[in-house]
Amino acid sequence: MVHQWQCRECKFTVWSSKQSELVDAVKSHLLSHYKHTVESDEFSLRWDCPYCNQTSQSYDADEGLAKFKNHLFKHVSALIDSGVHVADRIDRVGNILILSPLETAGADNARVHFTSPADVAVFVTNNPAERVRFLDNALQSWPAWTTILTTKAQPFADVTDIDLEAAPLDIAILDKGVSMTELGETLVRVLDEQQTSNSRLTVGFDILSELLRLFDTETAFKFVHVLNSRLANMDALTHYYLNPNAQPESEINVLKELFDLQIRAKGSRFRTV
Ligand SMILES: [Zn+2]
Ligand SMILES: [Zn+2]
Structure with a gap:
């Protein structure tokens, strides 16, 4: 609780x-x-x-x-x-920026918190093996359907401890040179395919720092802005992860404006920023 x-x-x-x-x-x-x-x-x-x-x-x-x-x-x-949920603050639809290094207890705690109410979950990540381990270990049960979008070839090569064949899981391997438009289209299409009338959708988005590294700030911001409105229109709850130590503070301050809620995640604690 x-x-x-x-x-x-x-x-x-x-x-x-x-x-x-x-x-x-x-x-x-x-x-x-x-x-x-x-x-x-x-x-x-x-x-x-x-x-x-x-x-x-x-x-x-x-x-x-x-x-x-x-x-x-x-x-x-x-x-x-x-007995509250952080996403109650935004009526459980919209986008949340989580400032935390990606592979920490704080970030995983946020993933549990924002994935657990979902029926359909999508993760956009460079760490697909870690995300399936998380789904298998940290959640009480898998969402009804999960899709992992990644550019990593052979994403589950070292995952031998989980029966992935039996899991309600799909993987979409994207070309390494995928454009932001294609990434956005694929994400929306996957959600569209899995969505049923009452299903709750969540998206965990790990690659914000890659986008900021690969593209100029304005292009990356525009992409996030457009993606946020498309996902909000689908009633999805999107949780973006960004390591605040790896980004200039001025950039984070501008980026924060694109989100409905901004929090810092550390251990078992979340706080507004
Ligand atoms: Zn007093
Ligand atoms: Zn105060």
């Missing part, structure tokens, strides 16, 4: 399946708002609560700060919602 906390002072939201991790993130966030009410010198630390005017003084700085964070949290703990 995923828990959510939304700040009343700003747009920050954090989600986690682990309540304790959520609480830690909330406390740190609250402190970032109210640091100015903390005064300290070499002997003591003193704070004033912005909510109830309680003041406190401690002779140990770490202890004093922890006490302040616990106190602040008591004022907002009722804002925690449980």
Whole structure:
């Protein structure tokens, strides 16, 4: 079950399946708002609560700060919602940018979260073997149908631990020189073929950084923009992955505008950026 906390002072939201991790993130966030009410010198630390005017003084700085964070949290703990889905924020249709290195626990946690409500899942990836291992291990069951789009030749050569013949899985190997238009057309066609009247569609898109590397920024942005609107028209939920450490911050800031929601994924935690 995923828990959510939304700040009343700003747009920050954090989600986690682990309540304790959520609480830690909330406390740190609250402190970032109210640091100015903390005064300290070499002997003591003193704070004033912005909510109830309680003041406190401690002779140990770490202890004093922890006490302040616990106190602040008591004022907002009722804002925690449980049993939510991050995609509720966008009514479960649209596109989400997940800032995280691709092969991490955080990214996999996002893949579980955004794939698990799906009947039809598509992954556009250079790591097809990792994605089928993920589908087999991390999800309670495979989606009714999964298609993997990749340019990797012999994508499952080293996957001997899963019976892929028996899995509800299709693979489309694209030419290495595939154009963005062809990629987009193939993706839409695959979804179209698998879609039934009530099926929920998700797309996991791993190759954003490749597109930014291979094409100029404007061309890549235009592609994402067009693809996003086509997939949203099909009522799909698309989750894009991008390693924030491998991209200039200015580029990420512009790119963020193309998405309905932007989050950072780390461990079992997601937070808005
Ligand atoms: Zn805030
Ligand atoms: Zn207070």
